[in-house]
Amino acid sequence: MASYDDVMSLSVRRGFLWPAVDLYGGFAGFYDYGHNGVLLRRRWEDLWIETFLGLSDNYYLIDTTTILPEAALKASGHVDHFTDILVTCTRCGESYRGDHLLETKTHEEHEGLTPEEIDARIRELKIRCPNCGGELGPARAFNMMFPLGIGPMGKDRAYLRPETAQGVYLNFKREFEALRRKLPMGLAIVGRAYRNEISPRQGAYRMREFLQAELQIFFDPATFADLVPIGAAGSEPLRIAWAHEKNEPTADDVSSKDAVGRGLPSWYVYHLIQVQRFYLNALRVPRDAFRFAELDEKERAFYNKIHFDVQVKQESLGGFKEVGGVHYRTDHDLKGHESGSHAKQSITFGSSKLVPHVLELSFGVDRNVWALLDLTFHKGERAVLRLPPRLAPIGVAVFPLVNKDGIPEHAERVYAQLQRRFTAFFDDSGSIGRRYARMDEIGTPFSVTVDHETLEGKGVTVRERDSQKQIRVKEADLPDTLTRLLSGESSFVA
RNA sequence: GCGGUGCUAGUCUAGUCUGGUUAGGACAUAGCCUUGCCAAGGCUAUAAGGCGGGUUCAAAUCCCGCGCACCGCACCA
Known part of the structure; x- marks a missing residue:
């Protein structure tokens, strides 16, 4: 997916x-x-x-x-054990862990050897590059920690x-x-x-x-x-x-x-x-x-x-x-x-x-x-991040349905109120659909839209990200409704 | 670290093989107009050849080095 x-x-x-x-x-x-x-x-x-x-x-x-x-x-053991001893082939350039080379040859554990000891054992056992048979270069220690002075x-x-x-x-x-x-x-x-x-x-x-x-x-x-x-x-x-x-x-x-x-x-x-x-x-x-x-x-x-x-x-x-x-x-x-x-x-x-x-x-x-x-x-016509509401970067977005008739001003007031309790986001640019889509992409679970009916006291719409469905909520109930929805205490039923 | 492949606006890409106009498009973004509940339409704008060097009259295009990404190997106490 x-x-x-x-x-x-x-x-x-x-x-x-x-x-x-x-x-x-x-x-x-x-x-x-x-x-x-x-x-x-x-x-x-x-x-x-x-x-x-x-x-x-x-x-x-x-x-x-x-x-x-x-x-x-x-x-803690990190200076000695967070280290790999690497041996590089002089002919083909392949690198190997020194202890693994010895282990393969002798079937014994070779933990904690110094590079010099590894070199000596390699010469002793006449180990050559497993890849090309070439001569192996000197062993060098590679510690995974970043050293500082x-x-x-x-x-x-x-x-x-x-x-x-x-x-x-x-x-x-x-x-x-x-x-x-x-x-x-x-x-x-x-x-x-x-x-x-x-x-x-x-x-x-x-x-x-x-x-x-x-x-x-x-x-x-x-x-x-x-x-x-x-x-x-x-x-x-x-x-x-x-x-x-x-x-x-x-x-x-x-x-x-x-x-x-x-x-x-x-x-x-x-x-x-x-x-x-x-x-x-x-x-x-x-x-x-x-x-x-x-x-x-x-x-x-x-x-x-x-x-x-x-x-x-x-x-x-x-x-x-x-x-x-x-x-x-x-x-x-x-x-x-x-x-x-x-x-x-x-x-x-x-x-x-x-x-x-x-x-x-x-x-x-x-x-x-x-x-x-x-x-x-989720990749569909447009991408949607179906994040659990608690994890979404933005909890709720607020949009004016249209940019006239006093609706943006009203939406700004709703936004100002929600901003005190939630991570809220206000957007009045582009079409309403485009704004929903932008919120879908960052996983914003709920979008509140102020429309003409809001001005008549009929509340705002709350749109849920995953179902794209809407419910109408009275403005006075909005903060509590959103709190319950965002915490997962109640689920969205359209 | 070794080998392979690749690198063009914010994203996705055309052009590179065969060097030659102002590097083209789509989406996104911003502004305006219009519309008004799911990336609608129109106009406009912003914005790009990873970096450095070489070859050449001329390099996104060819060559070299470096960086970065992906894949395989190795590594991941």
Whole structure:
């Protein structure tokens, strides 16, 4: 339905997002948001914050620096493990990961070798280019983090953060005190992260600077399950593609009981249910366009004990694509910072002394915004973005049916009134149909038109985007009616 | 990063092979007229060959470098 070009073209035309710095030929891996893009993104973020911080009274938003010193990222493992050792063939120019070359030859793991060690092993094992048989050049390290030199001499080594999560872990102890030592404790960050992707592709899907919305939940593994009972939510089947079947474009309906039966902790399943509800109910993603995809041991990061990707099926990107993840990171991160900083991260909670475990709910904001554009794009005679009313950049538009007989003046008064409560938009240019069409393209769910009957006290018309139908509403009732319609509290019945 | 293909107004495109008028059109946008509930019609206006270099009397067109995009490979702890 919606091709990549369809979505991108609409996005550029209507002020959602476009390649950054295109004045200078573009900047691969970087995108800028326009006025409607920022509004849409903020609404997504607000909904995300409301949904996930709403899971507990002890979940909060924090904000931390985007630049971190080397020591912190050394402890987190990013300096050593966020690196690929690349080896390039001197004849055909193909590049390979050094550890993969060794692994293929010896069928052994070769994690954590230096470039020199890789070179030595390659010579020892007489490995040549798998592509052309040519001689392989020297191994070089490629770290996915952007390095920075801090201070006038640039001698304090630092990096742009590769994930927001580290900011949370670094502040765990402070917040645990400030929040009066309670578990579970949830700390979320919505902010930017940076990765020097080798080849950014597919628009906003793989970027070098991107937005993450991540909630880190700190808990005691001994008691967490009792604190988040699956309860009534357990009757909702989860959409899951297990590791062996996720290359298929499908998902199974798995009851929470079966998911627990397959060895997933009940607290993990509970959070899968919450994430699925966010997508199906709040974002209104069609059921068959949503799934969790299990990552097997080989695919997931070594510190993730359980890892399911959150995936949304997008025509423009060729199928199910990752928009988030649910990661059980155990106590890996806090323990890493404990040994890196020599500051104790263990806490006393109730009768037990422990380093809390972490469940991370991680989302790519830009990917989610793109997914919404893709899913809600409907191409007919004219394009319509069928965004859920809560997410639409503009909530309500106001038009005078004609530009005479005092109708524009009246419409301006209606607009001024609505503007106080809603993101409203006034338009008196072109024909009425053209104005409706413009609003359809940016997903404005409701358009109010002032006509001759309005002047006779018979109210205004409210036109709904998807059905194109209208109802007549008394002016005095308009704000409340719109509030109910936009919140989803009541639905439009013509 | 490697290979392939491509890059013309806000969008979509004609022209490029075979160098040669003022780079043409559609839609969008703005203004005016007209109409008055779903991109109606008329007139007018704004607006373009990714960037840099070379060849040539002359380059959107041919050549080189770079940038960017898409596809494949690789990568995505």
